[in-house]
Amino acid sequence: xxxxxxxxxxxxxxxxxxxxxxxxxxxxxxxxxxxxxxxxxxxxxxxxxxxxxxxxxxxxxxxxxxxxxxxxxxxxxxxxxxxxxxxxxxxxxxxxxxxxxxxxxxxxxxxxxxxxxxxxxxxxxxxxxxxxxxxxxxxxxxxxxxxxxxxxxxxxxxxxxxxxxxxxxxxxxxxxxxxxxxxxxxxxxxxxxxxxxxxxxxxxxxxxxxxxxxxxxxxxx
Amino acid sequence: xxxxxxxxxxxxxxxxxxxxxxxxxxxxxxxxxxxxxxxxxxxxxxxxxxxxxxxxxxxxxxxxxxxxxxxxxxxxxxxxxxxxxxxxxxxxxxxxxxxxxxxxxxxxxxxxxxxxxxxxxxxxxxxxxxxxxxxxxxxxxxxxxxxxxxxxxxxxxxxxxxxxxxxxxxxxxxxxxxxxxxxxxxxxxxxxxxxxxxxxxxxxxxxxxxxxxxxxxxxxxxxxxxxxxxxxxxxxxxxxxxxxxxxxxxxxxxxxxxxxxxxxxxxxxxxxxxxxxxxxxxxxxxxxxxxxxxxxxxxxxxxxxxxxxxxxxxxxxxxxxxxxxxxxxxxxxxxxxxxxxxxxxxxxxxxxxxxxxxxxxxxxxxxxxxxxxxxxxxxxxxxxxxxxxxxxxxxxxxxxxxxxxxxxxxxxxxxxxxxxxxxxxxxxxxxxxxxxxxxxxxxxxxxxxxxxxxxxxxxxxxxxxxxxxxxxxxxxxxxxxxxxxxxxxxxxxxxxxxxxxxxxxxxxxxxxxxxxxxxxxxxxxxxxxxxxxxxxxxxxxxxxxxxxxxxxxxxxxxxxxxxxxxxxxxxxxxxxxxxxxxxxxxxxxxxxxxxxxxxxxxxxxxxxxxxxxxxxxxxxxxxxxxxxxxxxxxxxxxxxxxxxxxxxxxxxxxxxxxxxxxxxxxxxxxxxxxx
Numbered sequence: 103x104x105x106x107x108x109x110x111x112x113x114x115x116x117x118x119x120x121x122x123x124x125x126x127x128x129x130x131x132x133x134x135x136x137x138x139x140x141x142x143x144x145x146x147x148x149x150x151x152x153x154x155x156x157x158x159x160x161x162x163x164x165x166x167x168x169x170x171x172x173x174x175x176x177x178x179x180x181x182x183x184x185x186x187x188x189x190x191x192x193x194x195x196x197x198x199x200x201x202x203x204x205x206x207x208x209x210x211x212x213x214x215x216x217x218x219x220x221x222x223x224x225x226x227x228x229x230x231x232x233x234x235x236x237x238x239x240x241x242x243x244x245x246x247x248x249x250x251x252x253x254x255x256x257x258x259x260x261x262x263x264x265x266x267x268x269x270x271x272x273x274x275x276x277x278x279x280x281x282x283x284x285x286x287x288x289x290x291x292x293x294x295x296x297x298x299x300x301x302x303x304x305x306x307x308x309x310x311x312x313x314x315x316x317x318x319x320x321x322x323x
Numbered sequence: 324x325x326x327x328x329x330x331x332x333x334x335x336x337x338x339x340x341x342x343x344x345x346x347x348x349x350x351x352x353x354x355x356x357x358x359x360x361x362x363x364x365x366x367x368x369x370x371x372x373x374x375x376x377x378x379x380x381x382x383x384x385x386x387x388x389x390x391x392x393x394x395x396x397x398x399x400x401x402x403x404x405x406x407x408x409x410x411x412x413x414x415x416x417x418x419x420x421x422x423x424x425x426x427x428x429x430x431x432x433x434x435x436x437x438x439x440x441x442x443x444x445x446x447x448x449x450x451x452x453x454x455x456x457x458x459x460x461x462x463x464x465x466x467x468x469x470x471x472x473x474x475x476x477x478x479x480x481x482x483x484x485x486x487x488x489x490x491x492x493x494x495x496x497x498x499x500x501x502x503x504x505x506x507x508x509x510x511x512x513x514x515x516x517x518x519x520x521x522x523x524x525x526x527x528x529x530x531x532x533x534x535x536x537x538x539x540x541x542x543x544x545x546x547x548x549x550x551x552x553x554x555x556x557x558x559x560x561x562x563x564x565x566x567x568x569x570x571x572x573x574x575x576x577x578x579x580x581x582x583x584x585x586x587x588x589x590x591x592x593x594x595x596x597x598x599x600x601x602x603x604x605x606x607x608x609x610x611x612x613x614x615x616x617x618x619x620x621x622x623x624x625x626x627x628x629x630x631x632x633x634x635x636x637x638x639x640x641x642x643x644x645x646x647x648x649x650x651x652x653x654x655x656x657x658x659x660x661x662x663x664x665x666x667x668x669x670x671x672x673x674x675x676x677x678x679x680x681x682x683x684x685x686x687x688x689x690x691x692x693x694x695x696x697x698x699x700x701x702x703x704x705x706x707x708x709x710x711x712x713x714x715x716x717x718x719x720x721x722x723x724x725x726x727x728x729x730x731x732x733x734x735x736x737x738x739x740x741x742x743x744x745x746x747x748x749x750x751x752x753x754x755x756x757x758x759x760x761x762x763x764x765x766x767x768x769x770x771x772x773x774x775x776x777x778x779x780x781x782x783x784x785x786x787x788x789x790x791x792x793x794x795x796x797x798x799x800x801x802x803x804x805x806x807x808x809x810x811x812x813x814x815x816x817x818x819x820x821x822x823x824x825x826x827x828x829x830x831x832x833x834x835x836x837x838x839x840x841x842x843x844x845x846x847x848x849x850x851x852x853x854x855x856x857x858x859x860x861x862x863x864x865x866x867x868x869x870x871x872x873x874x875x876x877x878x879x880x881x882x883x884x885x886x887x888x889x890x891x892x893x894x895x896x897x898x899x900x901x902x903x904x905x906x907x908x909x910x911x912x913x914x915x916x917x918x919x920x921x922x923x924x925x926x927x928x929x930x931x932x933x934x935x936x937x938x939x940x941x942x943x944x945x946x947x948x949x950x951x952x953x954x955x956x957x958x959x960x961x962x963x964x965x966x967x968x969x970x971x972x973x974x975x976x977x978x979x980x981x982x983x984x985x986x987x988x989x990x991x992x993x994x995x996x997x998x
Binding site for chain 1: 979980983984986987990991995997
């Protein structure tokens with residue numbers, strides 16, 4: 103492997119690790135608005151990774167995806183979420199099903215699982231981004247875990263978006279990104295999901311005076 | 324053939340699409356929908372006859388992009404016979420519907436009913452023509468769903484909704500078993516094409532073959548209404564509008580008979596284990612006997628007819644079962660006879676049951692009730708309907724010279740011929756089945772003496788019956804066509820048997836029509852004229868002669884005896900309809916005799932005047948019989964299912980986080996397992 107490629111590969115790995123770190127930060131965060139900020143930061147790192155991959159491989163369409171990431175995930179979605187938080191006057195505290203230390207431990211375990219699972223696959227790859235696959239899987243799992251561990255609808259949205267970031271990273275890592283049309287579709291989906299969660303949170307607040315999804319249990323019979 | 328088939332399909336499809344185009348004009352919708360259905364019925368009759376007479380089966384197939392599915396059609400004699408049966412009844416029912424639905428203008432959607440009816444007839448016709456398992460299952464499902472929608476036409480009544488749901492569940496249980504049957508064949512042949520299923524090289528392993536036998540029996544049995552899978556039938560068939568009931572009872576349950584014959588004789592031909600036929604024989608005997616016994620206790624005219632469908636399916640199965648047993652022992656000619664008897668009864672039952680359901684519909688049209696207890700004296704008010712109903716009643720009671728008699732007689736003969744079997748057990752069992760069939764026939768006669776007598780004779784028991792008038796002409800035409808058919812099928816076995824022989828010969832490997840029809844076809848003799856033979860035309864002539872003779876004697880000697888006309892003596896009281904024999908009263912002795920089966924509950928509450936206990940202030944009589952199968956077979960199963968569902972509800976906590984956790988844990992476990 104030539105030196106420049108090796109350097110590029112290491113840079114991609116660095117960016118991926120920063121993404122993963124953001125995940126841990128989200129799990130360790132007590133304040134709601136900070137979670138949203140961290141998600142914006144993570145998305146910025148994701149855009150950087152994508153741009154890096156585009157630069158190293160010369161696949162122009164990844165630049166486009168990176169630009170979209172910045173517009174939608176760094177600017178638009180965080181703004182929607184902040185607005186929802188402001189308007190609904192959601193208390194800053196996060197409702198937790200699992201406390202932070204335990205959550206971090208579980209996340210650590212999830213990272214190990216992710217690396218364990220991808221172990222047999224990674225050596226088969228030949229792309230310079232291949233190591234990121236394990237990290238992408240870890241991000242997906244942690245995003246999912248966030249959805250379970252936090253009670254408020256907005257944190258669940260953040261968890262979902264983190265998962266989406268993981269999927270994006272995974273696609274970049276495994277195959278230099280999905281075809282542009284798929285990418286566009288996914289961005290559109292994410293945007294719509296953001297809007298829906300916004301509305302859904304309003305309804306939740308109206309009905310239960312809280313955005314805690316645990317209150318939904320009363321809907322059963 | 325191609326032109327006929329394409330024309331037939333085109334008319335039905337037009338019948339589905341066109342009626343809704345005339346929105347707001349109920350009369351035109353009715354004319355278009357049922358006119359097209361009748362035209363298609365006529366085309367179907369021609370197609371069926373052409374298919375029966377064709378020397379070679381006619382096939383066509385179009386492959387589709389869906390794996391294993393090809394739109395394949397095969398018009399062999401068996402399929403042709405069923406197309407003929409469906410089309411005949413479809414024709415009569417559509418003509419009947421023209422008048423029958425006039426009452427509903429403005430109250431129900433005629434366009435929807437007409438479209439659904441055409442779709443239903445189309446699906447049934449294609450079911451018997453399908454030559455691909457996948458295609459067959461799709462059509463079968465379409466047929467079941469459309470008939471469900473037709474059953475719940477009057478969905479504003481809660482009873483109808485319940486009946487519909489019951490039907491829907493049972494028919495899907497049945498479909499599941501049919502899918503299983505085809506999957507067993509698919510596993511062995513790697514194809515869903517019927518051609519591959521029937522290929523002689525393909526022989527299922529013995530164990531698998533027997534499993535397929537049972538899955539087919541349960542799957543098709545649920546549709547046919549074989550006891551104990553019949554429970555939905557007496558609810559669902561009467562709930563539908565009468566012309567639909569006629570189609571469901573007359574032909575839809577016959578598609579199940581078609582399925583059974585197709586699977587057993589066509590796909591699994593060759594050696595049957597002896598107990599297959601025996602199983603059918605037992606199922607047939609039980610269905611026939613219990614069907615007629617429950618019919619006797621039923622005082623809702625259409626439910627009574629529905630129970631009789633169970634009985635007649637039993638009789639058809641007796642013929643088929645005997646055929647299979649003979650087939651096992653290589654007695655191919657007798658096998659052909661049994662199957663032929665079953666098929667003969669199939670078309671006969673289609674004709675007279677449809678006729679009776681149309682008759683019941685006509686009576687309901689005129690009186691707005693289905694309770695026999697509220698009828699009476701209808702013959703004077705509705706002479707045509709009464710006459711047609713009588714023809715149907717005589718046919719179903721298997722009295723000569725009508726069609727029911729011929730086919731039941733043939734079933735009897737094939738059962739009696741069991742003395743040619745090598746095993747003692749079966750030699751004993753077949754005559755026992757014949758004895759049970761005899762009992763069934765006697766009870767059916769009693770039942771229709773009740774149904775006809777209590778409905779049409781004596782004086783009206785309610786104002787409904789008193790104000791009844793004859794039904795419109797189209798309804799009479801529909802009934803008259805079937806009544807004529809009942810008589811023709813009875814008087815002309817020499818025309819029917821050769822056609823049926825073309826169906827059974829390829830399936831059993833023996834052509835018997837020349838043997839069965841002796842003396843230029845005027846005599847039907849299963850083995851030899853000496854052993855047993857019968858001739859309905861001669862019987863009919865004898866009946867006419869005897870009747871004329873009776874009249875003549877009465878005319879000659881009646882005067883001499885001094886006839887005096889006077890009112891019926893009523894112990895000095897004026898006669899009122901309340902003194903008439905009721906349907907309940909008529910059935911009472913039989914209820915007493917078969918108490919163990921019916922498990923009747925009788926309650927009488929009386930309140931007397933204080934002055935004397937000889938004067939009753941008011942009294943309340945209650946009598947009902949136990950629905951044994953529902954109580955001991957179905958309710959425990961339903962209770963078990965509900966209990967299991969209750970247990971499973973623990974995991975349905977309603978918590979979003981819990982559901983997410985389920986997904987998460989599953990995902991991680993699957994990933995670990997795959998890694």
